[in-house]
Amino acid sequence: MINELIFFFNKVIVSGAVLGSVYALGAVGITLIFGILRFAHFAHGDMMTMGAFVSFMLAAAASAMGISTFWPTGFIVLPFAMAITAGLALGIDRTFYQPLRERGVRPVTLLIASIGVTLMIQGLVRLFGGVQTRSFFENEPKELFRFDTSWIGGTRSINVSEPQLLLIAVTVIAVVALHFFLTRSRLGKGMRAMADNPDLALVSGINTNQVVRATWIIAGSLACMAGTMLALDVILKPDLAFNIVLPIFAAAIVGGLGQAYGAIAGGLIIGFAETMSVFNWAIMLRPFRDHLPEWLPNDLSIVPTEYKLTVAFVILVVVLLVRPTGIFKGVSS
16 A cells, blocks of 8 residues: 555655646736736746746756756756846836736737737747757756655655756745745735735825836746746747646636735645546555455546646636635636
8 A cells, every 4th residue: 555655646746746836836927917917918828938948048058158067957047047037028018018008908908919929929939949849958867866665665766856846946935935025025015905906006106117017027037937947847848838828827716816825826726636637546446456346447537638637627617606706815707
């Protein structure tokens, strides 16, 4: 039974924490943009991809200069990539969204504009980065940590890759830093006030332009972090985050739109739910196989792997039926 529990830990707990961390980092950016600017930013997934490609180019430049450390090069250049991506996010807002806001357009117009920005970023990524897949570990090893479990009677090991450990660690650091920023800093309190009531925040003397800039800086930085760490864990490709943008939106809505803490909770809920749904629960019954009926199937996964993304929408529908504003009671979705 110990080996089955270890297998469950590797396939569900570790994978769920990794996937949930990516969803959480992406959902925080989406929920902040929605809370402050009141529109769904569908280009956020491609901002994650853009940030990952920025990190890859910086990592390639660092390797060409002979820079090598104990940590993966893609992780070392991450702070610089986050700064560049935050600047690009500010440029996107100033070029495309700010002129529309100044004209007083409706949120649906901004949403449609974000779809156009999505296509633009996809085209630029393919133009400058190519269409082939790439790896951050072409010229350096990808460490895999194996934790011995013989002390508890297991013959399997707990397996965690270095990028997975780093992803979980930076997610915890980012969440703690975001918490202190939103609760202790003047600008963070202004962001919370503007998310709760934009008109009241404006008449209260809060610098709304500064809040908008801070929103894009945070959203762009976290998008770069999520995209880079995802690419370090799997592989870098032009549609890296395009296929997960809908689960990220589901995570933001489940947690409560406009609520940063809700986005984190929603991301972890969606991530663990997806990994648990595709896990073959028949493996956990192997020690009791002699006492189970013969007609019991060998595959007891809830959904096939290719339908994993549907789990996010099932949870979304259930939450909206029970609590339309999300777990943390965000803006009405």
